Amino acid sequence: MYEKDGEKYFVLDGHLHFWDASPANWKPGNEEYAKGWIECFHAYMGLGPPETHWTLEHFQKYSADDFEKDVFQNGHVDMAVLQSTYLKAWYTDGFNTIEKNASILDRFPGKLILNGRWDPREGEAGLRQLEADHAQYGIQGVKLYTAEWHNGSRGWKLTDPEAVPFLDMCADLGIKNIHVHKGPTIWPLDKDAFDVSDVDHVATDYQSLNFIVEHVGLPRIEDFCFMATQERNVYAGLAVVIGGLMHARPRFFAKVMGELLFWVGEDKMLFGSDYAIWEPKWQVEGFAAWEMPDHEDFADYPRLGVEGKKKILGLNAAKLYGVEVPAEFQVAGTPADPTAAVGVEG
């Protein structure tokens, strides 16, 4: 819970991690990739305030105690969605598998929402695993990382035919929140790996599923905004936007927020700290205090008030995950007009 100026914010962090990228977990033969991946993440941490930077060694592997302190004690986070990212081509036991994530569930009862994952290239075995993960953990969502390397393949698209049975299974089992994370590679390699048009297709085809596009499709925010206006069930995950821009590039941050508020709207934007890339504390505090600059360059953009900030920091994600939020955190009155932004009516 975060309180500022008499306003109480229920914080549901929609995107964070509990990973192990320490050298002991680097897959023999692929150490260079494992090292490069975590060093790349660590560089992103450099975009946050200097006093929040960690050493690389600490960043490679942090403990459940660190997680508790950074997220729940100091980070103002009430609940969090723990995402699973496997990367088993580079990390022997995976980067943060569902099993590793599940190891801290009992420590934080009622506070963590565990998400799974799937990869269409795993075929029948992957389907059975998804079914088992749902049965064991009751997952309501998955994170899909399309740039994962697998048996010589460097990525996939949601429109690949092999993805159909997985999407069908998600719809059947009620695994309704599909977090999509684009990365730099895809098959075939000559295509733009960050393209979000595949999300557009499946969002149309699977109306019972919600598609949360992480880091709002960055670096393709223009395509994302245009797509999100047309799809009722596409949401903007703000990981990287707040962590990567709010401190390092405040002017760009304001403009990106302005475009998202215009095209997507405050009802479909979700806070995600991307911890441990960035700690939630400075992001929550900075976001609650942020105002659209009072300057002609920003005059065209919608403003974001306290109610919008409450929705983005937690209430929107709470709706997607069926979390009951106490009345003291709710916004007054009726939900915002869904046609307020450019987005189409349901």
Next chain:
Amino acid sequence: MTLRARVYEALGTVYDPELDEPITTLGFVGSCVVHGGDVEVRLRLPTPQCAPNFAFLMAADARRAVRTVSEVHDVTVVLEDHYTGEEINGAVNDGHGFSDAFPGETAGDLQALRELFQRKALLARQSRLLSVAATTLGELSGPDADRCRALRRALGIDASDDAPAFVTGDGTPVAASDVRFRRMASLTALSLETNGGMCRDLLKTRYGEVVAA
């Protein structure tokens, strides 16, 4: 002008296709060493995982640009610290294409990707020119207008002075007052500028403040 200065000038004509900025101003040229007529250019990118297709285009374009400089004999381009550097360096320095670097992993060459981003770049550039109520391209001047002309020529869109001042990404003439066009152009410009800012920040984090040697 020394040979090295001319080589560096040639590198300034190489654009990051995704950001529409020269690789020299982005800081991607880590070093440029000239021995006699032999040139070695070392490129470095903001992350080891930058997309291989764009990385390949920059490396291949850099080699091609330097080879056109008079008195240059051999050119070697080395993409440093990149997770597909081995594949890219091997193919680029042998004059091979992207599909040779990644056999079986491509469906075509990179021309379609390049064009897609030239269209985005054209849209973005025009957003900086919309304060001028121009109807023909000849009425526009300055670096952004020059870049628009170059992009239009590359895309086969009329770039003569009499041609329409503003066009959509696919070359359809559009009025400067068209609200939708203005909105899409400024959003695309913001996207490119934001990405460029993030790339600069990450490059600085990765390599410090060291400027090109």
